[in-house]
Amino acid sequence: MDETLVTVVRSVIAFTTLLIFTRLLGKQQVGQLTAFEYIAGITIGSAASSLSIDLSIKPFPQWMALATWVLLVYGLQKLSLKQRWMAKVLDDQPTIVIQHGKILEQNMEKLRYRYDELMSQLRDKNIFDITQVEFALLEPNGNLSVLKKAEYEPVTPSDLKIVPKQNGLMIEVILDGKIIEQNLRTAEKDEEWLFNQLKAQGIKDLKEVNFAAILPNGQLYVDRFQDKIEKIDIGDFKGPY
Known part of the structure; x- marks a missing residue:
């Protein structure tokens, strides 16, 4: 004992x-x-x-x-x-393993980095054609960083001269039926605004709310304890589980 x-x-x-x-x-x-x-x-x-x-x-x-x-x-x-x-000395440094779509065999051998590992990490980044790669670097933590050739890069809003809306963070304001007052103040909202938003969604009692958060667009997302949705069975056979 x-x-x-x-x-x-x-x-x-x-x-x-x-x-x-x-x-x-x-x-x-x-x-x-x-x-x-x-x-x-x-x-x-x-x-x-x-x-x-x-x-x-x-x-x-x-x-x-x-x-x-x-x-x-x-x-x-x-x-x-x-x-x-x-x-x-402690963390090493990134090493180039692909340059202009060509594999650098000497660097691969120096790192003892197998070709199947390289191909697996490329596929993990949705790259199935090595000729699309401008540079690929093996980072000290083992991750593969890839820069595609310019013609294979996705189009961005700046390419189209479009000014996108500013991104923001989702702020949690209700958890397990309780208001997180500090987060509500951070979002520059008050309880009156929160209750009006809940009322607009047909919620009269905080105990009905499992989780609620203010989205980046300013809207209130609410998840109830009892969601009225139809459950979808994705199993391939009928059974008790």
């Missing part, structure tokens, strides 16, 4: 520490990882796990090891912002 309690307490400490350190290191640790970030993340996670369940070692040295790794990663991240050479 004592070991169980100690494990629970140490796990809570490890979880809290890891959460704080993850926020300290920033979004790089939870996005598309480079090799450096991947190795650092695995090691830090392993140290946190050891802190939780390895009762044969005192917790403070384990916590210090975890803190040391995090501080090393944090310090190297800061240094890479100031020193370009350090960023290249």
Whole structure:
């Protein structure tokens, strides 16, 4: 029982520490990882796990090891912002693998990047004809960035000399039947406006609303708890599921 309690307490400490350190290191640790970030993340996670369940070692040295790794990663991240050479050492740099529709075999071999991987990533970007590609670069995180030749690029409003409407963000104002007052103020709206909008959609009680948001065009989108829509069966056989 004592070991169980100690494990629970140490796990809570490890979880809290890891959460704080993850926020300290920033979004790089939870996005598309480079090799450096991947190795650092695995090691830090392993140290946190050891802190939780390895009762044969005192917790403070384990916590210090975890803190040391995090501080090393944090310090190297800061240094890479100031020193370009350090960023290249830690994260490498993009490599051109296609130029003017031609595959650069030497770069492919240097990266140990297979042709089937290249074709798969091109198809993932809806490119099935390699001659349409002007440049393709393999990024440090393994993603493939592609620039199509000008004649294959889609037409944009600026090409047609059209001024598009300004894009905006959708702002959530009701969640689970409760008004998010801060978001409502951010949208420069008040509850009177909100209730008038709900009333116009035949909603008299907030408890009917599962989710509501102000769209970029200023309209109110509402999703009720009980939507009156016909369910569509996309299964290929009749059954209980």
